[in-house]
Amino acid sequence: MTIPTPIRTAALPSEQDGSSSSNNIRRNWVHVATPKNKQWTTAMDGVDKLKLTSADLPTPRDGEVLVQIRAVSLNYRDIQVCQGAFNSYNTQARQQDLVPCSDMCGVVLAYPSTSTTPRFPVGTRVLAIYLQSHLRGEPDEADLGSALGLPLPGVLARYRCFPAASLVAVPAYLSDAEASCLPLAAATAWTALNWLRPLSPGVGVVVGGGSTTHRQQQQVKDGGGGGGASKTTVLVQGTTAVALAGLQIAKAAGCRALLTAATDDFAKRAKEQLQADETVNYQTHWAWEGDVLDATGGRGADVIFETGDGARAAAGGSARTLRKSFKNVTIKGVLNGGRDRLEEALAFYEEHRIKPVVDKTYAFAEAKEAMAYVKQGKHFGKVVITVEDGTNEKDGTNDEDADDGEDK
Incomplete structure (x- = not known):
C-alpha cells in the first residue's frame, strides 16, 4: 500500500553520516510521520x-480502500447507541470500545497494491x-448485521477502511x-417516497396523511381538479433529518x-428555508389531521411517509388514524435504502441542486x-462534526505526537 503525500513516512538521513551536507539536510527536512488514527469510542454507557x-x-485489505474522514x-x-439504548433490531451485545456513528464524507487515500482497477x-x-x-x-438479516456504528465499528474517526463496494x-x-x-436520511426518504412508484406531481402523496381517488388522479393528469387537487400533496410529519x-x-x-412540527420556530424555518407550502404545530393542534384535510380540500393523499422508531411503529403510530378513512391503503415499513437507492437519491439531489440543512457544526474534539446537543432535540436539520487530518499546516508536524494519544 502506498500512502500519498502528506500521509506518508519520510525517512531522515542516516544519523551515522556526519557530513555537513547531511546535517544541513537534517535541519531542513520536514518530517511527516505516518499518523495515528484518532477515534472516539464508547462503552455504550452514556454520551x-x-x-x-x-x-x-x-x-486496507483486498477489496477495501483507506478513507480519510472529513465530516461526520x-x-x-x-445517541441511542452511546447510551446502550438502541434496540430497534437485533445487534451484538454491549461493546466496550465501539467507534460510533454511521454517516460520513471522506476522501480515498489508498488501496492495496493488488487492486489493479480500483473502483x-x-x-x-x-x-x-x-x-x-x-x-x-x-x-435481509445479514445486512442488518453490517450496520456502521453497531454492530460494526463506526466512522467517528480520522481514518477508516471500507469495502470499495460499500x-x-x-x-x-x-x-x-x-x-x-x-x-442515512436521503437514502431512507428516497426509498420510502419511491417504493411503490416514482414520486411525481401527478401522484397524490401525503407524508403523514389520507388518500386520493382514481378520478382525482385522472383530473391531475388532465391538468384539472382545481385548487389543492391540482398537485401532489406531501405532508411531512416532523422535522427529523429523514x-x-x-x-x-x-x-x-x-x-x-x-x-x-413540534414548535412554531421549526414550522417557520420549514417554510422559509425549505419552502413548505403549509405547516402546523402538532403540539398545539393535536387534531392536526383536520388541518391537513382543510389544506387539501378534504382530499387527503395517496402515500403516508411517517418517520419514527421501531417502538412507535409497533404501537401503530399515527397511521392508526387511517382507520377513519380507508381507501385502498397499503402500509409499508422502510428501514433504509441500499447502495442503489443512495446512488439514485444523489443523482436526484445533483439534478435539482438540493442541499441538506446543516443546523450546527462542531470540531472533532467537540x-x-x-x-449532547443532538440529545437535547433542539436541532433543525443535521449536526455535523468536522474531522481534521491531524496535520499542522504551518510546519507539517503531526499533532498526534503532541497529545500522545491521551484520552480526553
Missing part, C-alpha cells in the same frame, strides 16, 4: 463517557452506505459537511408540501458536545 483514543492507521453527521441512533481512484470523495453489505433490493461518489457541488448528511429530506425531495419533484 458523557465517550473517549478520544489513538490507534494505528488501518491498512449525527443521527439520533448514534475509486485516490482523491475521490466518497460516502459510505449505512448497511455495508446492502447493495440493492430489500435488506462506497458511493459524492456530487461535486456538495461540501463535505453537506454530503455527510445524506447516507423527514426534512422527504420534504426537499417532494418539493424538488414538483409536489405541494405540508409539514407538521464530539461530546455535539452528541
